[in-house]
Amino acid sequence: MAELLRMTNISKRFGSFYANKNVNLEVERGEVHTLLGENGAGKSTLMNVLIGLYQPTEGTISINGKEVRIASPADAVAQGIGMVHQHFMLIENMTGLENIILGDKRHKSLMLQKADDRKTVEELMERYGLEIDLDERVGEMSIGMQQRVEIMKVLFRGAELLILDEPTAVLTDLEVQGLFDIMNSLTSEGKSIIFISHKMREVMQISDRVTVLRRGESVETVRVADTTEQELADLMIGQKFTESVYEKVEEAGAPELTLKNVSYHPEVKHGGLKDVSLTIHRGEILGVAGIDGNGQTPLAELVTGLISPESGEVTGPDGAKIALFSPEAFIGAGVGNIPEDRNKMGLVGDMTVAENLVLKQTTSDRFSSGHGAWLKMGAIAEFAEEKRQENDIRCTSVNQTARSLSGGNQQKVILARELDGAPTLLVAVYPTRGLDIGATEFIHKQIVAQRDAGCAVLLISADFDEVLKLSDRIVVLFEGEIMGTYPGANPPIKEISLAMAGK
């Protein structure tokens, strides 16, 4: 088979951080080539380089053996590269056909040439077995058909190489099969596909070859026929650093929070929970591993009282069933929360650092008088200054807005607030996302210190290394279900990584 695309020694640097380093990728005509890697392995960066959103720091791209420069997404389209994004870029109020032809400039006419374009599109539909109702508004289409509209958009612009970014994440099993049929008919007609997925089963089923990325570097390219799921998982995870930085606890304390057969929108694979049972003990860090979007968000919302389960029950430390799910009630019961999105959920960006530090305690006797009516400005300022020094929050003043702080310092503000008054349960969701090493270390230390003080900790993170490093016990979430529970000391990494991929 002839080579279509070759990316040679691609590096992309942001500041001092290499998102891609000497990555090599070669795609042949008529193949499905999978890019496999953990979160943050550099897949998105590489694809953004390919479609012209980023310029590589080093390295070359050639198409059909000819070196090209892709300076913009328009260049990429001209070179026959088309991307189907995970989140569709469609206009819901327009029909399928209108979305497909939107912005295309093949006609040198001021008028839309809908009839002409419709013929072209219908031919393509016929040829590749893409079923689309061209006159239906996109907003009324099924997700599967919306995706076919996206694929058709790319084909209509003459793409030879299609990039499908986690295309199965939003589909039902039946729709996945339909997508695979389309992919097969595309490749049999000589088109090439770069397929991005985390799901081992699908990767094995549909790909011809797999290139594994790890920490921004391409590790190896293998033929699917010559490999096994286990081998791919090994390549993807690599040699994990399992030597314990923090001592792991094997004997945990009494249960603090227990979930029994809890479900929340179980029909939604990537935003629901299905029959989840787990217990968080005092003096233990329970780590939840899993690829992003497999039920982590509803789990975090459930244990902080933001949502209530549809079925199943949640019991507190005394074994009594929790009936009232509200943030107030959970905070009152001593639940500390380091939320997923610090800017949206954790901080009020336009308020000052000091105000954010007392966000949860404005009616406490400590910071207000007259049964929570008047604020004690002096006490608040003093407290804020104390927390600033204690947690090394870098700001010129605690009267600065929280928005103006760096991510690490924002997270320190949240941490200082949540740990004040010693929570009985600490829920930490992606606590170090986007932070530098120093801030990450600080936050890890604080979390472990809470555990040692007897707090029950639920750590939810898409960063597998973080889960391995901190957890005393590990559960794996996949499509809203618990795939298994594993020890935190000497964890069976291979088993866990397969569980994360749904195996």
Added chain:
Amino acid sequence: MTKSKHTLSAEERREKTLMVLTPVASVLLALIVGAIIIACLGKNPLQGYAALLQGSLGDLPKIGKTLERACPLIFTGLAAVFAYKCGVFNLGGEGQFIMGGCATALTVFGLGLTGPAALALGLIAGIVVGGIWGLLPGIMKITRGLNEMITTIMLNYVAMYFMEFVFKNLFSDQGLPKTPAIPKDGRLPELLSAHIGVLMAIILGIVIWYVLFRTSFGFKIRATGMNQTAARVNGFPVRRLVLLSFVISGAIAGMGGSIELLGKAPYRLADGFGSGFGFDGVAIALIAQLNPIAAIVVAILFGILSTGGTMMQSVIGVPTAIIDITRGLIIIFAVAGMAMIKLPAIKAFIASIGSKSKKVEANA
């Protein structure tokens, strides 16, 4: 450089200065454009502006008149400030103001009250009914998710036609389209040539500032307004706070309507009562950048333009429309200016000026 406890970063200080400077610059710029228009009409703008000041602040009675003119705007401005602080876009200040006036009229005439009773009960009725008029869109928003910008505007019309029903049908003054005047002994007393409603408005502004910035209730209102999600995650009763801010905002506007009726000639409801005050209040709140104290100042400025404009018309013979244009320009410049200083390019430009001037200082 030494770091003291409460200093702000240079960038933040610069931003704060700009936030104050922008409205001031907008007023000056609008006055300059106004002057150009006056000059184009062949009149002397300086003479015009002198007349404007003379007519609005020339002597004590004139100052009193200006303050009375500003009084309803202070109320609707504060109503808007309070609602926006909680993230509620109450555009119904006018309706709430009118309903406050109607409630006062109905209480006083309906019960045949005179003296302090008319004053006290009329005022309370105005505040309560204004609050209820704010509660309605609040309920619609938190139970059905209806956009309050639309519902409050619609309720303005309901209030307007209800008032017409009051002054035409219920308590018409001898068949004329106006209610009788509030009995003399039931009116607000005067203090230094302005009714004491003005003083009440100013005190209310200070109270609102205090509530917003010095109480835990105000803290929660502000947090909810700036980031509702974070407020919810951190355990604030967001729905209750939003509903309360609707009610309080409505009550403030209603109190304004009541005071307008009880304090200012002709002491009666008639066509045009409260007209335009709601939207002026919104503009005032925006120019004041949601600071209650600043809202008072801006409302008084609007009062100066209104009363002074009439004098300007009679002295140099330009239409009062010039003043309306100037007022409109202040709003446009202030809002556009505020949006502009938030643009990254402008920010960088200002920062470069700031650092340059600092270098100059250092060299000096």
